Amino acid sequence: MSALRLLSSAARRTPKSIPLGRRGYAEVADKIKLSLVLPHQAIFTSADVTQVNIAAATGDMGILANHVPSIEPLRPGIVEVIESGNASKKWFVSGGFATVHPNNKLTINAVEAAPLEAFSAEAIRTNLAEAQRITAGNGTEEQKAEARIELEFYEALQHAVATK
Amino acid sequence: MSAATWRQFFSFNKYSQITASALRRSLNETERLAAEKRGTTNVRYQNWANGEGGQQVVLNPPAETPKASA
Numbered sequence: 513m514s515a516l517r518l519l520s521s522a523a524r525r526t527p528k529s530i531p532l533g534r535r536g537y538a539e540v541a542d543k544i545k546l547s548l549v550l551p552h553q554a555i556f557t558s559a560d561v562t563q564v565n566i567a568a569a570t571g572d573m574g575i576l577a578n579h580v581p582s583i584e585p586l587r588p589g590i591v592e593v594i595e596s597g598n599a600s601k602k603w604f605v606s607g608g609f610a611t612v613h614p615n616n617k618l619t620i621n622a623v624e625a626a627p628l629e630a631f632s633a634e635a636i637r638t639n640l641a642e643a644q645r646i647t648a649g650n651g652t653e654e655q656k657a658e659a660r661i662e663l664e665f666y667e668a669l670q671h672a673v674a675t676k
Numbered sequence: 677m678s679a680a681t682w683r684q685f686f687s688f689n690k691y692s693q694i695t696a697s698a699l700r701r702s703l704n705e706t707e708r709l710a711a712e713k714r715g716t717t718n719v720r721y722q723n724w725a726n727g728e729g730g731q732q733v734v735l736n737p738p739a740e741t742p743k744a745s746a
Contacts, residue, residue: 552714588695606695623696624711632704639701657682658694665698 542577545617546593548603550625555603556593564618565592566610575610575618584610588665590628590672591620603627604672606665628676631669640666 543560564575567589586608594600608622643666646659682691700711719735 588699604699606699607692623692624699624714626699626703626707630704630707631702635704635708636702639698654685657685661682661691661694662698665695666702669699669702 542616544575544577544579546620547617548591548593548620548622548625550622555625558617559595561593561595563594564610564620565590565594566620567591567605568610575612578616579612579618581614582612586610586620586622588668591622591625601627602672602676604631604669628673631673633670633673636666636670636673640670 543562544564545558546556546561546564547554547558548556562576566573566575566584567587568584569587570584572589573584586605588607589605590602591605592600592602603625604627605620605622605625608620610618610620612618640663643659643663647656647663649656651659680691686694697715700708700715703711720732721735722732723730
């Protein structure tokens with residue numbers, strides 16, 4: 513009898529409905545706080561944005577509000593920031609890390625980044641040819657490895673600038 | 677970057693610096709001047725013995741005329 517009373521009083525103490533986090537698929541009301549920082553410049557500092565598209569080493573991904581915490585190394589590629597509506601801004605980053613923190617914050621650390629308009633197609637073409645020449649030449653393996661890194665970089669950059 | 681053969685030669689830091697300087701070299705003229713300054717590093721060292729500093733040596737001295745310094 514006392515066990516039953518204990519049980520019923522326990523039932524009265526539990527809340528009638530456990531509040532669930534409201535979560536839809538198409539809503540854009542939630543924003544994520546983005547900090548896009550370079551060693552010499554902070555492009556965004558805890559700014560509310562709707563979506564951030566990044567080029568992670570494991571593939572392209574889009575980060576929305578309340579994303580699961582993760583750490584992603586970035587490959588040389590475009591970071592696209594959609595602040596609100598359909599307007600988006602793009603930067604080409606040389607590489608770095610994107611970290612989603614548990615409290616709905618996204619930090620992107622890059623060594624160098626620039627908007628796509630800041631690049632010169634001519635310079636990219638020249639650099640690409642130079643990197644190809646070194647890769648196919650007869651320098652040391654280390655020089656060739658460096659040239660191969662640059663080759664990947666220039667190809668990605670050329671593609672990004674051409675299809676902006 | 678993921679299936680990387682450069683890892684046998686370089687650390688990740690070096691890889692980051694290689695891609696960063698590649699980016700700086702691809703900017704258009706106006707931006708590049710400011711950016712190139714970010715890529716330069718200068719090293720100056722000095723040996724100390726018995727509480728006295730020896731000659732200050734600049735590694736890879738710049739081509740321009742250096743300012744008079746102590």
